Each structure stands twice: as C-alpha cells, then as structure tokens.
Amino acid sequence: MISTRRHQVMAKIKKNRILNTLSKGKRLDGRDLDEYREIKFKVDVIERAEGSAEVLIGATRVLTGVKIEVGKPYPDVPDKGVLIVNAELVPLASPTFEPGPPDENAIELARVVDRALRSAEVVDLGKLCLIPGEKVLLLYVDVYVLNHAGNLIDASALSALLALMTAKVPVYEVSEAGVEKTEEYKPLEILNKPITVTMAKIGNAIVVDPSLDEEEVMDARLTISVDSQGRICAVQKGGSGYFTPEEVEKCVDVAFQKVEEIRSKVVEKVGEA
Amino acid sequence: MPLVVEGKRVDGRGLEELRPIKIESGILENADGSAYVEQGRTKILAAVYGPKELHPRHLADPQKALLRCRYHMAPFSTEERRSPAPSRRDIELSKVIRNALEPAIFLEEYPRSTIDLFIEVLQSDGGTRCTGIVAASVALADAGIPMRDLVSACAAGKVDGFIVLDLCYVEDQEGEADMPVAYMPKLGQITLLQMDGLMTREEFDRALNLAIKGCEQIYEVQREALKKRYEAIERLVGGEGT
Amino acid sequence: MPGERMFEQRDLVLPGDLLARGDFKAGDNAYKVGDEIRASRLGLVEYGEDEVSVIALKSCYDPKVGDVVVGKVVDVNINGWDVDIGGPLEAFLNVKDVIGGQPSPDIPLTRIYDIGDVIVAKIVGFHKTSMRPLLTTQGPGLGKVGRGLMIRITPTKIPRVIGKKGSMISMLLKETRCKLILGQNGYIIAIGSKRGEEMIAAALDKIERECHVPGLTDRVQEFIRSLKGGGEKVAAGG
Numbered sequence: 078m079i080s081t082r083r084h085q086v087m088a089k090i091k092k093n094r095i096l097n098t099l100s101k102g103k104r105l106d107g108r109d110l111d112e113y114r115e116i117k118f119k120v121d122v123i124e125r126a127e128g129s130a131e132v133l134i135g136a137t138r139v140l141t142g143v144k145i146e147v148g149k150p151y152p153d154v155p156d157k158g159v160l161i162v163n164a165e166l167v168p169l170a171s172p173t174f175e176p177g178p179p180d181e182n183a184i185e186l187a188r189v190v191d192r193a194l195r196s197a198e199v200v201d202l203g204k205l206c207l208i209p210g211e212k213v214l215l216l217y218v219d220v221y222v223l224n225h226a227g228n229l230i231d232a233s234a235l236s237a238l239l240a241l242m243t244a245k246v247p248v249y250e251v252s253e254a255g256v257e258k259t260e261e262y263k264p265l266e267i268l269n270k271p272i273t274v275t276m277a278k279i280g281n282a283i284v285v286d287p288s289l290d291e292e293e294v295m296d297a298r299l300t301i302s303v304d305s306q307g308r309i310c311a312v313q314k315g316g317s318g319y320f321t322p323e324e325v326e327k328c329v330d331v332a333f334q335k336v337e338e339i340r341s342k343v344v345e346k347v348g349e350a
Numbered sequence: 351m352p353l354v355v356e357g358k359r360v361d362g363r364g365l366e367e368l369r370p371i372k373i374e375s376g377i378l379e380n381a382d383g384s385a386y387v388e389q390g391r392t393k394i395l396a397a398v399y400g401p402k403e404l405h406p407r408h409l410a411d412p413q414k415a416l417l418r419c420r421y422h423m424a425p426f427s428t429e430e431r432r433s434p435a436p437s438r439r440d441i442e443l444s445k446v447i448r449n450a451l452e453p454a455i456f457l458e459e460y461p462r463s464t465i466d467l468f469i470e471v472l473q474s475d476g477g478t479r480c481t482g483i484v485a486a487s488v489a490l491a492d493a494g495i496p497m498r499d500l501v502s503a504c505a506a507g508k509v510d511g512f513i514v515l516d517l518c519y520v521e522d523q524e525g526e527a528d529m530p531v532a533y534m535p536k537l538g539q540i541t542l543l544q545m546d547g548l549m550t551r552e553e554f555d556r557a558l559n560l561a562i563k564g565c566e567q568i569y570e571v572q573r574e575a576l577k578k579r580y581e582a583i584e585r586l587v588g589g590e591g592t
Numbered sequence: 593m594p595g596e597r598m599f600e601q602r603d604l605v606l607p608g609d610l611l612a613r614g615d616f617k618a619g620d621n622a623y624k625v626g627d628e629i630r631a632s633r634l635g636l637v638e639y640g641e642d643e644v645s646v647i648a649l650k651s652c653y654d655p656k657v658g659d660v661v662v663g664k665v666v667d668v669n670i671n672g673w674d675v676d677i678g679g680p681l682e683a684f685l686n687v688k689d690v691i692g693g694q695p696s697p698d699i700p701l702t703r704i705y706d707i708g709d710v711i712v713a714k715i716v717g718f719h720k721t722s723m724r725p726l727l728t729t730q731g732p733g734l735g736k737v738g739r740g741l742m743i744r745i746t747p748t749k750i751p752r753v754i755g756k757k758g759s760m761i762s763m764l765l766k767e768t769r770c771k772l773i774l775g776q777n778g779y780i781i782a783i784g785s786k787r788g789e790e791m792i793a794a795a796l797d798k799i800e801r802e803c804h805v806p807g808l809t810d811r812v813q814e815f816i817r818s819l820k821g822g823g824e825k826v827a828a829g830g
Contacts, residue, residue, distance in 0.1 A: 181445040184438045192546045196527075297449075299543070309554050312529070312545035317452035319539035322558065329551065382652070401652055401680035412721065415680070454607075456623075456632060460652075461721050463680035491607055494650035494746070496621065496632040499608030536608040536630070573606050576634055580604060580649065580804055587805045 085173065087293050095294055099282045106135075106288060111331055113286040116343055118235070120243040128244025128265065132236035134286060136226035138170075141236040142219050143244045143265075147256055150206070150213040158205025158213045162191035164220040164233060171225035189273075189313045190220060190234045193302035196310035197271035199241060204266065207249055212256050214246070227289035230300050230313075234273035235343070242267050242347055271310050272339050273302040274332040278318060283328060285335055299325065301332035305340075353524055354510040360520055361390070368504070368516045368564055373484070373575035375492045383493025385575070387485040390518055391475035396485035398493040400465035407462070414457040416464045419448035421482055423471040443479050450483050450503065450532040450542035456496040465495060476519035480505050483532050483542065488572050500572050501541055503532035504564030506557040508549055513556045515564045527553070531561035535569045594642050595627070601639055604804070605631040605646060612644045619645025635748075636804060649804060653679040653747040653777040655718045655725040660734070662742070662775030663727075665709045668701050675711065675727060677777045678744065683725035685713060690729060710737040710781070712773055737773065740783035743793050745800045747778035752803045753796065760799075760809045767816045768792050791819050 098105055108114070114135030123129040128143035150157060164187035166174045179187070194200075205214035218240065220233045245262040277287035277295040287295060296318025302311035309329070314320065320328070353360055363369070369390030378384035381397035388394075404410040421444040425434050436444075447469065455465070467489070469482040480503035487501045507517045509525035522528050527547025533540050540562075549557065595614015599605060609631045611622060618624040621633040622644050631637065635648040655661075655677070663683060667674035672687040690704055705711060712734050717726035729735050745753070753774060754761050765772060768791045770784030782792035795812050802808060 179438075181441050184441045185445055188438065188442050196546050196548055297453075304548070308548045308550055309545060310548050312543055312554075313446075314540070314543040315446075315449060317449055319453045319534070319537075319541045320543065321538055322540060322562065325540060325543065325558065326555070329554065333551070383650075403676075403680070403682045459720075460680040462724075491634050492650065494633055494648055494652060496651075497607040498623070498630070498632065500606065534608070536610070576606055577604055583802055584805050587802050587811065 085293065087290075091290065092294050095290060096280060099279055099284070104284060104288070105290060110282060111285045111335070113335065113339070114288070116235070116339065118239055118343060118347075120239055120347060126240075127246065128240040128242075130236045130239035130243065131223075132232050132239065134228055134232045134235075135288065136224055137228055137232045138222075138224040138226075139229065139232040139236045140221045140223055141233070141240040142221065143240045144217040144219070145244070145246055146215045146217065147207065147212050147249065147258075148215040150210065155210035156206045156213075157202040158200075159215045160191070160195060160200065160202060160218065161215065162187050162194065162218045162220065162237065164190065164222065166222050166225070166229075170222045174222075174225070185313075185315070186222075186229055186233055187220065189230055189300060189311065190218075190237050192313075193234055193271040193273055193311040194218070194237065194241070197269040197302070197304040197308075199238070199267055199269050199271065200265060201268055205246075207251050207256050212251075216241075225289065227292050228275055228286050230275045231273050231286060234271075234302065235339070238270060238272075238344070239347055241265060242270070242344075269304050269306075270340070270344055271302045271304045272336040272344065273300060273311070274335045274339070275300040276328050276331060277316075278320060278324065283324065283331070285331060299328045301329060303333060303336040307333070351524070352510060353521055354512050354514075359509070359514065361518060363516075365512055366515045366560060366563075368567060369518065371568060371571050373488060373571055375488050375575045376579055381489070381493070383489045383491070383495065385485045385488035385492060387481050387488075389477060389481045389484075389516075391473060392471070392477055392481050393473040394478065394481050394485045395470045395472060396482065396489040397468045398465065398486075398489045398495065399468075400493070401460040401463035401495070402466075404462065404464035410462040410464070413461055415455075415460040415462075417448055417452055417455060417457065417467060418464055419444050419451070419467045419469070419486075421447055421469045421471075421479070423474060423478070427471045427474045443482075446542055446544065447479060447483055447486065451486055451490065451501055453539065453541045454487070454497045454499055454501045454534055455490065456498070459496055465490075474519065476517055476522045477505050477530070479503070479542075480530050480532070484568055484572060488575055491576055499534040499536045499539075500569060501532050501534055502565040502569040502572060503530065503542060504561050504568055505530040506561035506564065508547060508553060508557065513553060513560060515560050527557070529554075529557045529561055531558065531565060533562055533565040535566050597639055597644075599637050602636045604635070605637045606634055607632055609637075611637055611646075612639070615642070617643045619643040621646035621648045621651070648746075648748045650746050651748055653677065655679050655681075655683070655715055656776070657715050657718055659715045659776035660712065660774075661715060661725075661727075661777040662710065662712055662737070662773060662779035662781055663777070665705050665707050665711065668705070668707060670701075673701065673705050675713070677725065677775075678747075678779060679725065679777060681724045683713070683715070683727050685711075685727040685729065689727070705736060710742060711735060712737060712775070712781075733773075737781055740771075740773075740781040741789040741793060743780045743782065743796050745778050745780065745796055747776065749800060749803050750774055750776060750778060752799055752808065753780070755809055760812065763809060763813050764792060764795060764816075767813065767820075768795075791816055794819060 126142040297316035483503035532542030713727035
C-alpha cells in the first residue's frame with residue numbers, strides 16, 4: 078500500500094532547468110518532445126530460456142526471458158495454454174528498488190505488458206493445448222529490469238514482444254503414456270505485434286519516452302499500445318495528475334506515429350538479425 | 351450467446367443506459383467519512399480516515415499528505431469464493447484508484463500526514479474500480495477533505511461490436527473492449543483512463559466521449575447523496591418551533 | 593461588488609461548485625483559479641465584502657497559533673511529550689515549557705504528564721511544512737484535566753457551541769450545571785454530575801447534526817429540558 082523508502086527529493090535547480098528547457102520546445106538531453114532515445118536490442122541472449130530479448134532505450138535496460146513448461150490449464154478454460162507475465166524491479170537496477178516481493182509498481186508494469194499481449198492475442202493460446210483439461214503449455218514471460226533510466230513500460234513491452242517473437246517451443250509427443258518432450262523445437266507462432274508508447278505530461282508539454290528525471294517531475298503519464306492492424310489494444314494512465322480529453326486525443330495521435338516508427342525500425346528488423 | 355439483441359443488452363438496458371445507482375453518505379460511525387454505493391448488482395463501501403499523523407514518520411512526505419488507498423474484494427463478493435489475500439489485480443487497482451483521486455485532493459494542505467482510504471467490494475458485478483472511485487469521492491467529501499471537485503467514474507466499452515456504457519460483469523468478460531474512466535466534470539479533467547481489448551481509433555474516441563457522459567450523470571447522483579443528509583435534517587428540524 | 597455571485601448567502605455548496613467570478617478573494621474552504629472561485633469543502637457559502645468563503649459542515653482541525661486545544665498525551669521522549677490534538681499532525685509539548693532548566697534524570701517526565709493524560713494547552717508555534725504544533729501549558733486554565741467526559745465535534749462548529757454573545761454556552765451551563773472546557777480543535781470536556789455530562793454529550797450531538805438550521809439554541813434548550821423529564825419547566829411555569 079505504501080512505498081518503503083524516503084521520498085525522493087529533486088533539486089529545485091534541476092527541476093527548473095527541465096521546465097525552462099521544455100518551455101523552449103526541447104529536453105535536457107537535447108531531444109525533441111516527440112523523439113525516442115536510441116533503441117537497441119539483442120535476442121537469444123539466454124540460451125537456457127526458450128526465448129529471450131534484451132532491449133535498451135537510452136540507458137534503460139530490460140531483459141525478458143520466456144520459459145515454456147507443461148502444466149495444468151485453468152479449470153474454466155481447459156483447452157487453452159496459459160500466459161503468465163511477471164516483472165521484477167531488480168534491486169541492482171536503481172537505488173530506489175528494494176528487495177522483496179513485487180510492489181505496486183512491478184505489478185502494474187507486469188499487468189500493462191500482459192494487457193497488450195493478451196488483448197492483441199499475440200499468441201493463440203488455443204494452439205498450446207496438449208491434453209485438454211490436463212496438460213497445456215505454460216508461457217512464462219519474466220520481465221527483468223536491469224537498469225532504470227525512465228520509461229520501463231515501453232522497454233519492458235518491447236523486450237517481452239521480441240522474446241516471444243524469437244521463442245522456440247519444444248515439440249511434445251502426446252500418447253496414452255502421457256506427454257513426452259522430444260529433441261525438436263519449432264518457432265512460437267506470433268499472430269500480432271502490439272507496440273507500446275508512453276508519454277509524460279509535464280506542465281503543458283507532452284513528451285514521448287520520458288527519461289528518469291522527466292518521470293520525477295511529470296504530472297501524469299499515458300501509455301498506449303497499438304497492434305499490427307492499427308487497433309488500440311491497451312491504454313493506461315499513470316501518475317497523480319490529469320489529462321484533458323484534448324490532451325488524450327493528442328497523445329493517441331502521437332502514439333500512432335511512434336508505433337509505426339518503432340515497428341519499422343525495430344520489430345521488422347528482428348528477423349534479419 | 352449474443353450480448354446485444356435489437357438494441358437491448360443482457361440486462362434489458364439500452365446501449366447508453368446506466369445501471370440503477372444509489373448512493374448513501376456518512377453511514378459508518380468511526381470513519382471520518384464514508385459512503386455506500388450500489389450500481390446494478392455491484393455493492394461497494396468506502397471509508398476515509400484522516401488526515402492524521404503517519405507512523406513511521408520518516409515515510410511521510412514533507413511537502414504533502416500521502417493518500418493511501420486499499421481496494422479489496424470480500425471473499426463472498428464474486429461467484430466463486432475468493433481468497434481474502436490481496437491479489438495482483440487488487441494491488442494494481444489500489445494504485446490506479448489512488449492516482450485517480452490524488453489530482454482532486456489538496457494534498458499540499460497537510461504535509462507529513464496520511465489520508466487512508468479503504469474501498470471494500472461487498473458484491474461484484476463488473477465496474478468495481480469505477481464504482482469504487484465514485485464511493486471514495488463521496489467518502490472523501492463526507493470526511494471534509496479539501497477537494498478541487500468530486501471525482502466521478504464510469505466505464506464504456508465494446509460489446510458485440512456496439513459501443514456501450516457501464517458494462518456489467520458478463521459484458522466485460524465476453525465483450526471486445528472495456529474502458530474505465532474517472533473524470534472531474536467541473537474542471538474537465540480525466541484522472542483515470544485504462545483500456546483493454548481491441549478498438550479502432552474511431553471506436554476509442556466514441557467510447558471515451560460516452561464514458562465522460564456517464565461520469566457526468568453519476569456526478570449528479572454523488573452530489574445529491576452529499577446534500578440530502580443535510581437537507582433531510584433541515585426539513586425535519588426547520589419546520590418545528592422557533 | 594468585486595464580481596458575480598453564483599449562489600445566495602448560506603446556500604449549501606459542494607467541492608467544485610463555482611461560487612463567484614471576478615475580483616473576489618478566496619477565503620476559507622474556497623480556492624481561486626483564474627477569475628473563478630470554487631468551493632473545496634461541503635458547507636454553507638458566505639459572501640463577504642471582497643472575499644468568498646465556505647463554512648465547512650465537516651473538516652479536520654487546522655491548527656492556529658493562539659488556539660486553546662484539548663489533547664491527549666500519546667508518547668513521551670527525552671525532549672517532551674507528543675500530544676494528539678486530533679489534527680493532521682501530533683502536537684509537541686517541550687519539556688522546557690514545564691521545567692525551567694534541564695530535566696533531571698531522577699524525575700521521569702511521565703510523573704509530570706503521563707501517557708493517556710488529557711491536557712488543555714495553547715498553541716504557541718505552528719508552520720504547515722516545517723513545524724508541528726508547539727504547545728504550552730503555562731497559563732490560566734491550562735494544564736492537566738483530572739476528570740470529566742471528553743466529546744469530539746467538528747472544529748468548525750465550536751463557535752455554534754458558544755453562540756451569539758455566548759447565548760448557547762451559557763444556556764448549556766445553566767441547564768446542566770456542568771463546567772465546559774472548549775478546545776478550538778473540537779475536543780470538549782464536560783465536568784459535572786454523570787447525568788449532566790451525558791446531557792451535554794447529547795446536546796453536542798444535536799448541535800453537530802443540526803448546526804446548519806437556524807433556531808438552534810432554542811431547540812437545544814427544549815431538547816435538554818425534555819431529557820430532564822420537563823421537571824424544571826413545570827416548576828418554572830408554576
């Protein structure tokens with residue numbers, strides 16, 4: 078219910094610099110209001126995982142591992158596989174992260190990433206059933222935040238997507254004896270590629286991909302996920318401030334623009350690597 | 351199973367019709383402020399304690415009051431009994447509800463203190479985060495917490511391809527999209543906005559407008575609930591004697 | 593008039609309600625954005641010469657220097673006592689306020705004021721951000737309260753308990769034969785017979801609930817007399 082650390086106090090001189098620079102249409106790191114930091118990625122970084130991807134947005138670093146196991150389905154959906162998304166704000170990633178079970182920030186992060194993947198139906202869970210009611214594939218997507226320099230949501234969502242896109246599913250043989258894992262693997266079938274864009278509101282300005290400093294002074298943030306067919310599949314407002322309906326519309330416009338850029342510059346390149 | 355047949359939904363409502371809503375304020379003796387809301391079959395109780403000293407003191411914010419919010423569902427509130435332990439959903443909802451109410455409260459008036467808000471879902475039929483915010487706002491005003499405006503909340507969504515207002519549980523589960531919104535009508539400010547499901551840009555815009563309209567209607571019910579206690583006393587007492 | 597009034601004097605208003613436009617200043621329980629003054633608490637709107645405020649029907653206690661308050665000691669440490677005065681922050685009574693020089697290790701501070709003691713004190717220092725309410729118990733009428741019934745009402749209603757020119761409080765004292773200690777923080781001590789104290793508690797509850805309806809003093813007087821079984825009334829009427 079409450080964070081366990083002392084409130085972070087930002088130096089007034091820094092806060093003023095951020096606001097002054099914004100009033101001139103720029104950000105402290107020289108970016109335009111609608112500009113992302115450099116996005117870099119690597120896939121297949123953890124051989125023991127069935128899928129993995131590390132994404133860097135500026136200095137924010139998130140590693141997602143996908144593990145695929147066999148388990149029981151949920152009783153009300155006996156013929157579908159299960160997608161489980163978890164996020165860890167690993168203590169080494171920030172002086173503000175404490176060891177312990179996921180706090181409200183880690184839980185929100187995991188659920189927002191999950192929402193986009195689930196609403197867009199990235200994976201057809203119906204195809205992950207081995208023995209209905211008994212054995213299905215469990216897709217564990219574990220988001221591991223390794224360095225927090227702002228905008229964990231976009232980096233996490235992107236690394237989760239790339240990890241799934243490059244994941245290999247073990248082939249199981251189903252017989253009367255049960256379920257047996259073979260030596261073979263096949264790629265996980267991906268039906269949709271939602272991309273997530275987060276914007277922060279600072280005073281009257283709206284900036285894309287907030288840095289850590291910007292997150293500390295922002296009034297509120299809005300996260301919008303758009304799928305491969307241009308449909309909105311997840312929205313999350315965060316922070317203690319507000320948006321007017323006009324500001325929401327403006328954010329949606331910007332989101333659609335940035336989603337296209339990220340899709341062409343990053344996601345489409347995954348196959349080529 | 352179709353959810354919309356000839357403009358009527360599973361519970362007989364029209365596409366843009368709210369469920370019947372009833373709000374009572376000041377019903378708990380100990381809390382500084384409280385409210386009870388019934389919206390369709392959803393029943394929610396909210397209570398506020400504070401502002402008061404926050405212990406341990408080093409967790410306090412020297413510049414403003416902390417709003418601590420606990421959203422929780424009673425074990426008997428859902429079709430199948432649920433564990434009383436807070437779920438991940440309870441924790442996320444506690445956070446987004448807190449973020450929905452913070453912009454309304456003059457937190458800077460009471461630095462270092464805490465305002466504790468408890469939202470208990472006694473029976474759930476969908477829309478609990480919105481109904482929870484509706485109850486919480488009334489409880490906060492009932493407690494005399496200084497606010498810029500009341501916060502109202504309502505969800506819109508997409509069911510069988512139609513954009514509808516105030517989804518019940520079945521519509522949320524079986525429908526194509528759900529969009530909860532919290533809004534301060536006098537100030538025109540959106541303080542909660544989430545969406546899960548699939549919507550085109552155009553559907554998103556229509557749903558957002560519809561949800562805001564729902565918020566404006568519910569806002570009037572919140573105001574009536576706060577006024578009516580005092581107006582009832584006035585009527586009861588004002589007629590007698592000198 | 594510096595602007596436009598949107599309500600009538602003493603109308604019931606809610607947080608967010610637009611009370612006035614123009615050059616008015618925002619008073620208690622109201623706030624100004626641009627040229628609009630809105631209510632921040634549920635209460636009765638009051639239009640002054642150049643100020644618009646709201647008499648809150650419920651609010652927590654806002655400490656002010658000079659206020660006399662009733663509080664309960666909740667903790668004691670080497671520097672003094674933490675006192676709960678029902679406000680957003682606990683108040684503090686410095687040991688130096690009671691003992692002239694250095695505290696002696698032989699006399700535990702709990703001997704002076706123990707945890708659980710009820711005291712009447714005056715606020716001598718307060719700043720919203722940097723200083724919690726600082727108290728003194730030096731002065732007439734201040735210090736520890738030995739017995740009585742403690743009752744809490746909304747702090748903004750204390751003036752109603754006093755009444756115009758003291759009409760309400762003198763009526764309460766006369767009808768119940770109790771002594772009353774009023775704290776600006778809404779904490780009241782009634783000291784008298786058990787019955788008298790209970791009548792005060794019932795009367796204060798009525799004042800709390802009906803304070804927004806005119807004619808309160810007479811209604812409360814009638815109410816107390818009805819509690820007494822009308823005995824006194826009959827005697828007076830002959």
